[in-house]
Amino acid sequence: MNALEVRDLHFAYGARQALCEVSFSLAPGRFSALLGPNGAGKSTLIALLTRLYDLQRGEIHVGGHSLRDAPRAALTRLGVVFQQSTLDLDLNVEQNLRYHAALHGLSRRQTDLRVEAELARQGLGERRREKVRALNGGHRRRVEIARALLHEPRLLLLDEASVGLDPASRLGLNQHVRRLCREHNLSVLWTTHLLDEVHTDDALMILHQGRLVASGQVDTLVQNHDGDLGRLFAGLTRPTATGAPA
Template sequence: MIAHDAAIAAEPASDITTRQDHAVAPALSIETVSHAYGSRRALSEVSFTVAPASFTALLGLNGAGKSTLFSLITRLFGIQSGRIRIIGHDIGATPGEALRLMGVVFQPRTLDLDLSLMQNLLYHAALHGIARREATARGRALLERIGLADRALSKVRDLSGGQMRRLEIARALLHRPRLLLLDEPTVGLDVKARADIISHVRQLVTEQGISVLWATHLFDEITSSDDVVVLHQGCVLAGGQVARVIAEAGAQDINSAFMRLTAGTTKPRSSEA
């Protein structure tokens, strides 16, 4: 099931033995989730799953409801209706277990700019109850992996946008989650930084078996072998493997498939909750 790479291989045996695989479940399961801000409906009966060790793109334009969905999955918002489960753990009923299995990279930068790279990682580790020595070792390994080991003691403020994103991804992996959520992580980055980050995350999927939900509005970040969920005006219009979604829409590529899928939707953004 999970192939750990060198950076993550230091996982103690006790951690592994405490996992008793006794049932099957998707990495992420969203079941008929709706959400409204007052009278404005942001999500409407959204359902989909993220398969284990898969790269699933959550494709939607700005305002489609992606960030709201992320806030619900990460329990920043309470669920108004529906159910969200992370590897079988209900985020509402057992948030601790669910959050422990999840790493998150939010759309806005969430690093402490005046603290060093290592200090940022140690703070995150502490929030997950990981002791200092273990956290330092994991932090070093992850910084090594993202090529920022020599900057460990530099202030985050001195990093480039792409480096900050890589650090945020490293931080999200520090507690060894099984599901990684990224909310438009390449926004504002140059072409090379974007490519680096996409290939890094894809490596995590193939090498470590981490499941990824990648929210984006950029079609070129999706490949035909990915899974995709098309979110538009708070509703899921299509889901499944990209090639299949393209074929079902009778289109040539994901871009034109998206255009066809959304062409007929004239539903206003605001409706009664």
Template sequence: MAGLVVDKVTHLYAGRSDHPPALDQVSFSVDPGQFCALLGPNGAGKSTLFGILTRLFAPKSGRVEVAGHDMSRAPLKALARMGVVFQQPTLDLDLTVWRNMLYFAGLHGITGRAAKLAASEALDRLAMVERGSERVRDLNGGHRRRLEIARALMHRPEVLLLDEPTVGLDAQTRADLVAHVHQLARDSGLAVLWATHLTDEVHAQDALVVLHRGRVIERGVAEQVGPELTQHFLALTGGLTGELTGERQPA
């Protein structure tokens, strides 16, 4: 059973009926333990798709399934199986790492000893345990992103969504974070959907979905899609960093 299924999802924004759909018959799936890169330039529809996946709004048509639960029929069960890291940070800068984790645990109904155990385990998976007493304000960008990922894993989801999580980070920090999430997917069996506009964040064995103007223009294993797509995509978008060769390039 796939961790995440997106089946013929189409979406139109209200008042824009004369415009092309924001999403047009978008379909793909992500299996447990798989890292899927959703690649597309700004305006491709990535954020719209994430809004649908997180139930911020409903699609005009199509179906989303999370860990076997249909988003429209059982939204609470579907959302409970999902962890999300949004593009815009949502941490409380004046709280410590540990307090941020416990506060979020409480939002999921995890309290007391169970909350402390869940927080400790999640921080350990992201190599953040030793920073538990530090204020978030004092962390660098990479550690803040690691904290947001750890927080998203506290309730042990089966699907992890990350919307452009490396925005604002330097090249080495980006590469380290990408590698860590790849390892996380392999080790924990998470189905990971990683949205990006940077081709150097895509590894050779990743599942790849290329989105452009609301439509899937290519999907498959990155190394099989290969250099031809890179050149096609660069021509469509005006140029992005890197190549789909499995070797990260300098940003």
């Protein structure tokens, strides 16, 4: 069973088409990258996957469960790190995690076990009593990842999670998520507009003006472009007169 299935997804803001005929699937336990320039439709897609927007046309299945017909079952299999942080800066790391666990209805025992497990997995044990406000950007993102994984989802979505981080923190975050994917059989969808966050063995989808213009493993996709992802990306995302959707 695929971790995520998206079929014939369309979405419009009034007369403006933001996504058109978008279909793809994510294999379980795989790091997949969604690459697109700003305005390609990545954030709109994430909003649909997380039910911030209602589906207009098309189908989304998470772990085999329809987001339209069985939203609760689908969303319990999904963890999300949004581009804009939603942490409470005046709570400490552990308090942020416990508050999120309560929203998911976890018992006291479940919360204790999972908070300890995530603090260890994200390397945050020594920072558990620190207020989030005192953390740097990279550690705040780790708190958000810990929070997203508390309810033990099998699919983790990260929407431009490295935005605003310095180069070293961006690299560290990307490596950390890949390690989680590899060591815990976690499926990951990493959205970005930065080519250096994509590796040659990743599953890759390129989104441009609301359409998927390429899909496959990176090293296969770049074979006809001198092995250069930059050339492939530039060729597929040239501006057109119609302009790009939000």
